[in-house]
Amino acid sequence: xxxxxxxxxxxxxxxxxxxxxxxxxxxxxxxxxxxxxxxxxxxxxxxxxxxxxxxxxxxxxxxxxxxxxxxxxxxxxxxxxxxxxxxxxxxxxxxxxxxxxxxxxxxxxxxxxxxxxxxxxxxxxxxxxxxxxxxxxxxxxxxxxxxxxxxxxxxxxxxxxxxxxxxxxxxxxxxxxxxxxxxxxxxxxxxxxxxxxxxxxxxxx
Numbered sequence: 590x591x592x593x594x595x596x597x598x599x600x601x602x603x604x605x606x607x608x609x610x611x612x613x614x615x616x617x618x619x620x621x622x623x624x625x626x627x628x629x630x631x632x633x634x635x636x637x638x639x640x641x642x643x644x645x646x647x648x649x650x651x652x653x654x655x656x657x658x659x660x661x662x663x664x665x666x667x668x669x670x671x672x673x674x675x676x677x678x679x680x681x682x683x684x685x686x687x688x689x690x691x692x693x694x695x696x697x698x699x700x701x702x703x704x705x706x707x708x709x710x711x712x713x714x715x716x717x718x719x720x721x722x723x724x725x726x727x728x729x730x731x732x733x734x735x736x737x738x739x740x741x742x743x744x745x746x747x748x749x750x751x752x753x754x755x756x757x758x759x760x761x762x763x764x765x766x767x768x769x770x771x772x773x774x775x776x777x778x779x780x781x782x783x784x785x786x787x788x789x790x791x792x793x794x
Contacts, residue, residue: 599648606645613646614746623750625652625701628726629736632768633779634707639738643705646736646745653701657688689724696729705736714778723760727753733760735767740774 607613618624631643640656647654660678695702704725708718726733735748748767753760765782773779 602641603645603649606642610743611642611645612742612744613649614744615649616747618650618652621750623732624650624734624747625703626696627703627732627734627750628722629654629703629705629734629747630722630764631705631707631736631738632709632765633770633773633776634709635712635773635775635778637712638740638774639707642738642745643736646738647703647705652703654703654705656705689721689728692725693729696725696731709779712775712778714780716780718761718765720757720761723753723757727757733764735764737768737772739772741771 616624629647631639640658644654644656647656655677658676658678692704706722706725708720708722709715710719722733725731733751733753735751736745737748738745751760751763762782768779768781770776770779770781
């Protein structure tokens with residue numbers, strides 16, 4: 590009964606987001622099977638709405654999506670609902686929080702499993718991205734798929750699949766150059782790669 594209720598709630602939320610004028614560019618999973626096991630990178634991340642709109646899109650794809658969220662959000666009455674809908678609590682203030690290891694372990698189990706990550710790790714403007722998304726993808730042998738939420742045109746979709754190499758700096762620049770501040774709900778909170786001091790100093794998440 591709970592599963593059917595959960596599915597119905599998801600369908601309702603997807604419908605609400607669409608009624609608000611958002612257009613979903615949904616991929617053909619038969620043509621892009623790697624989307625069933627990947628890291629979705631979501632940027633720019635400047636508002637809570639990134640999560641609520643992104644969740645509707647992720648549910649529409651039906652790819653067993655998960656997302657890391659600050660543990661402070663896991664409070665009654667939302668805690669149970671968030672856990673049931675793929676949200677994973679994370680201690681952002683602890684560099685040794687085991688996030689990378691636990692994610693790699695989940696991927697090693699096989700089957701459909703995806704994680705959506707906002708590498709800025711904050712809604713404030715930052716020059717440096719956390720590198721945890723790359724570490725997970727590289728160690729688990731799964732691709733990175735850039736996701737965009739375009740607030741100006743009310744569109745959400747995916748970019749081309751990116752497989753990691755042994756060159757983190759080059760991989761990071763390849764991902765970051767896809768994102769422009771014009772996409773963001775609050776453009777002033779996003780720093781484009783050409784204006785940032787990036788790869789060598791980017792931090793491990």
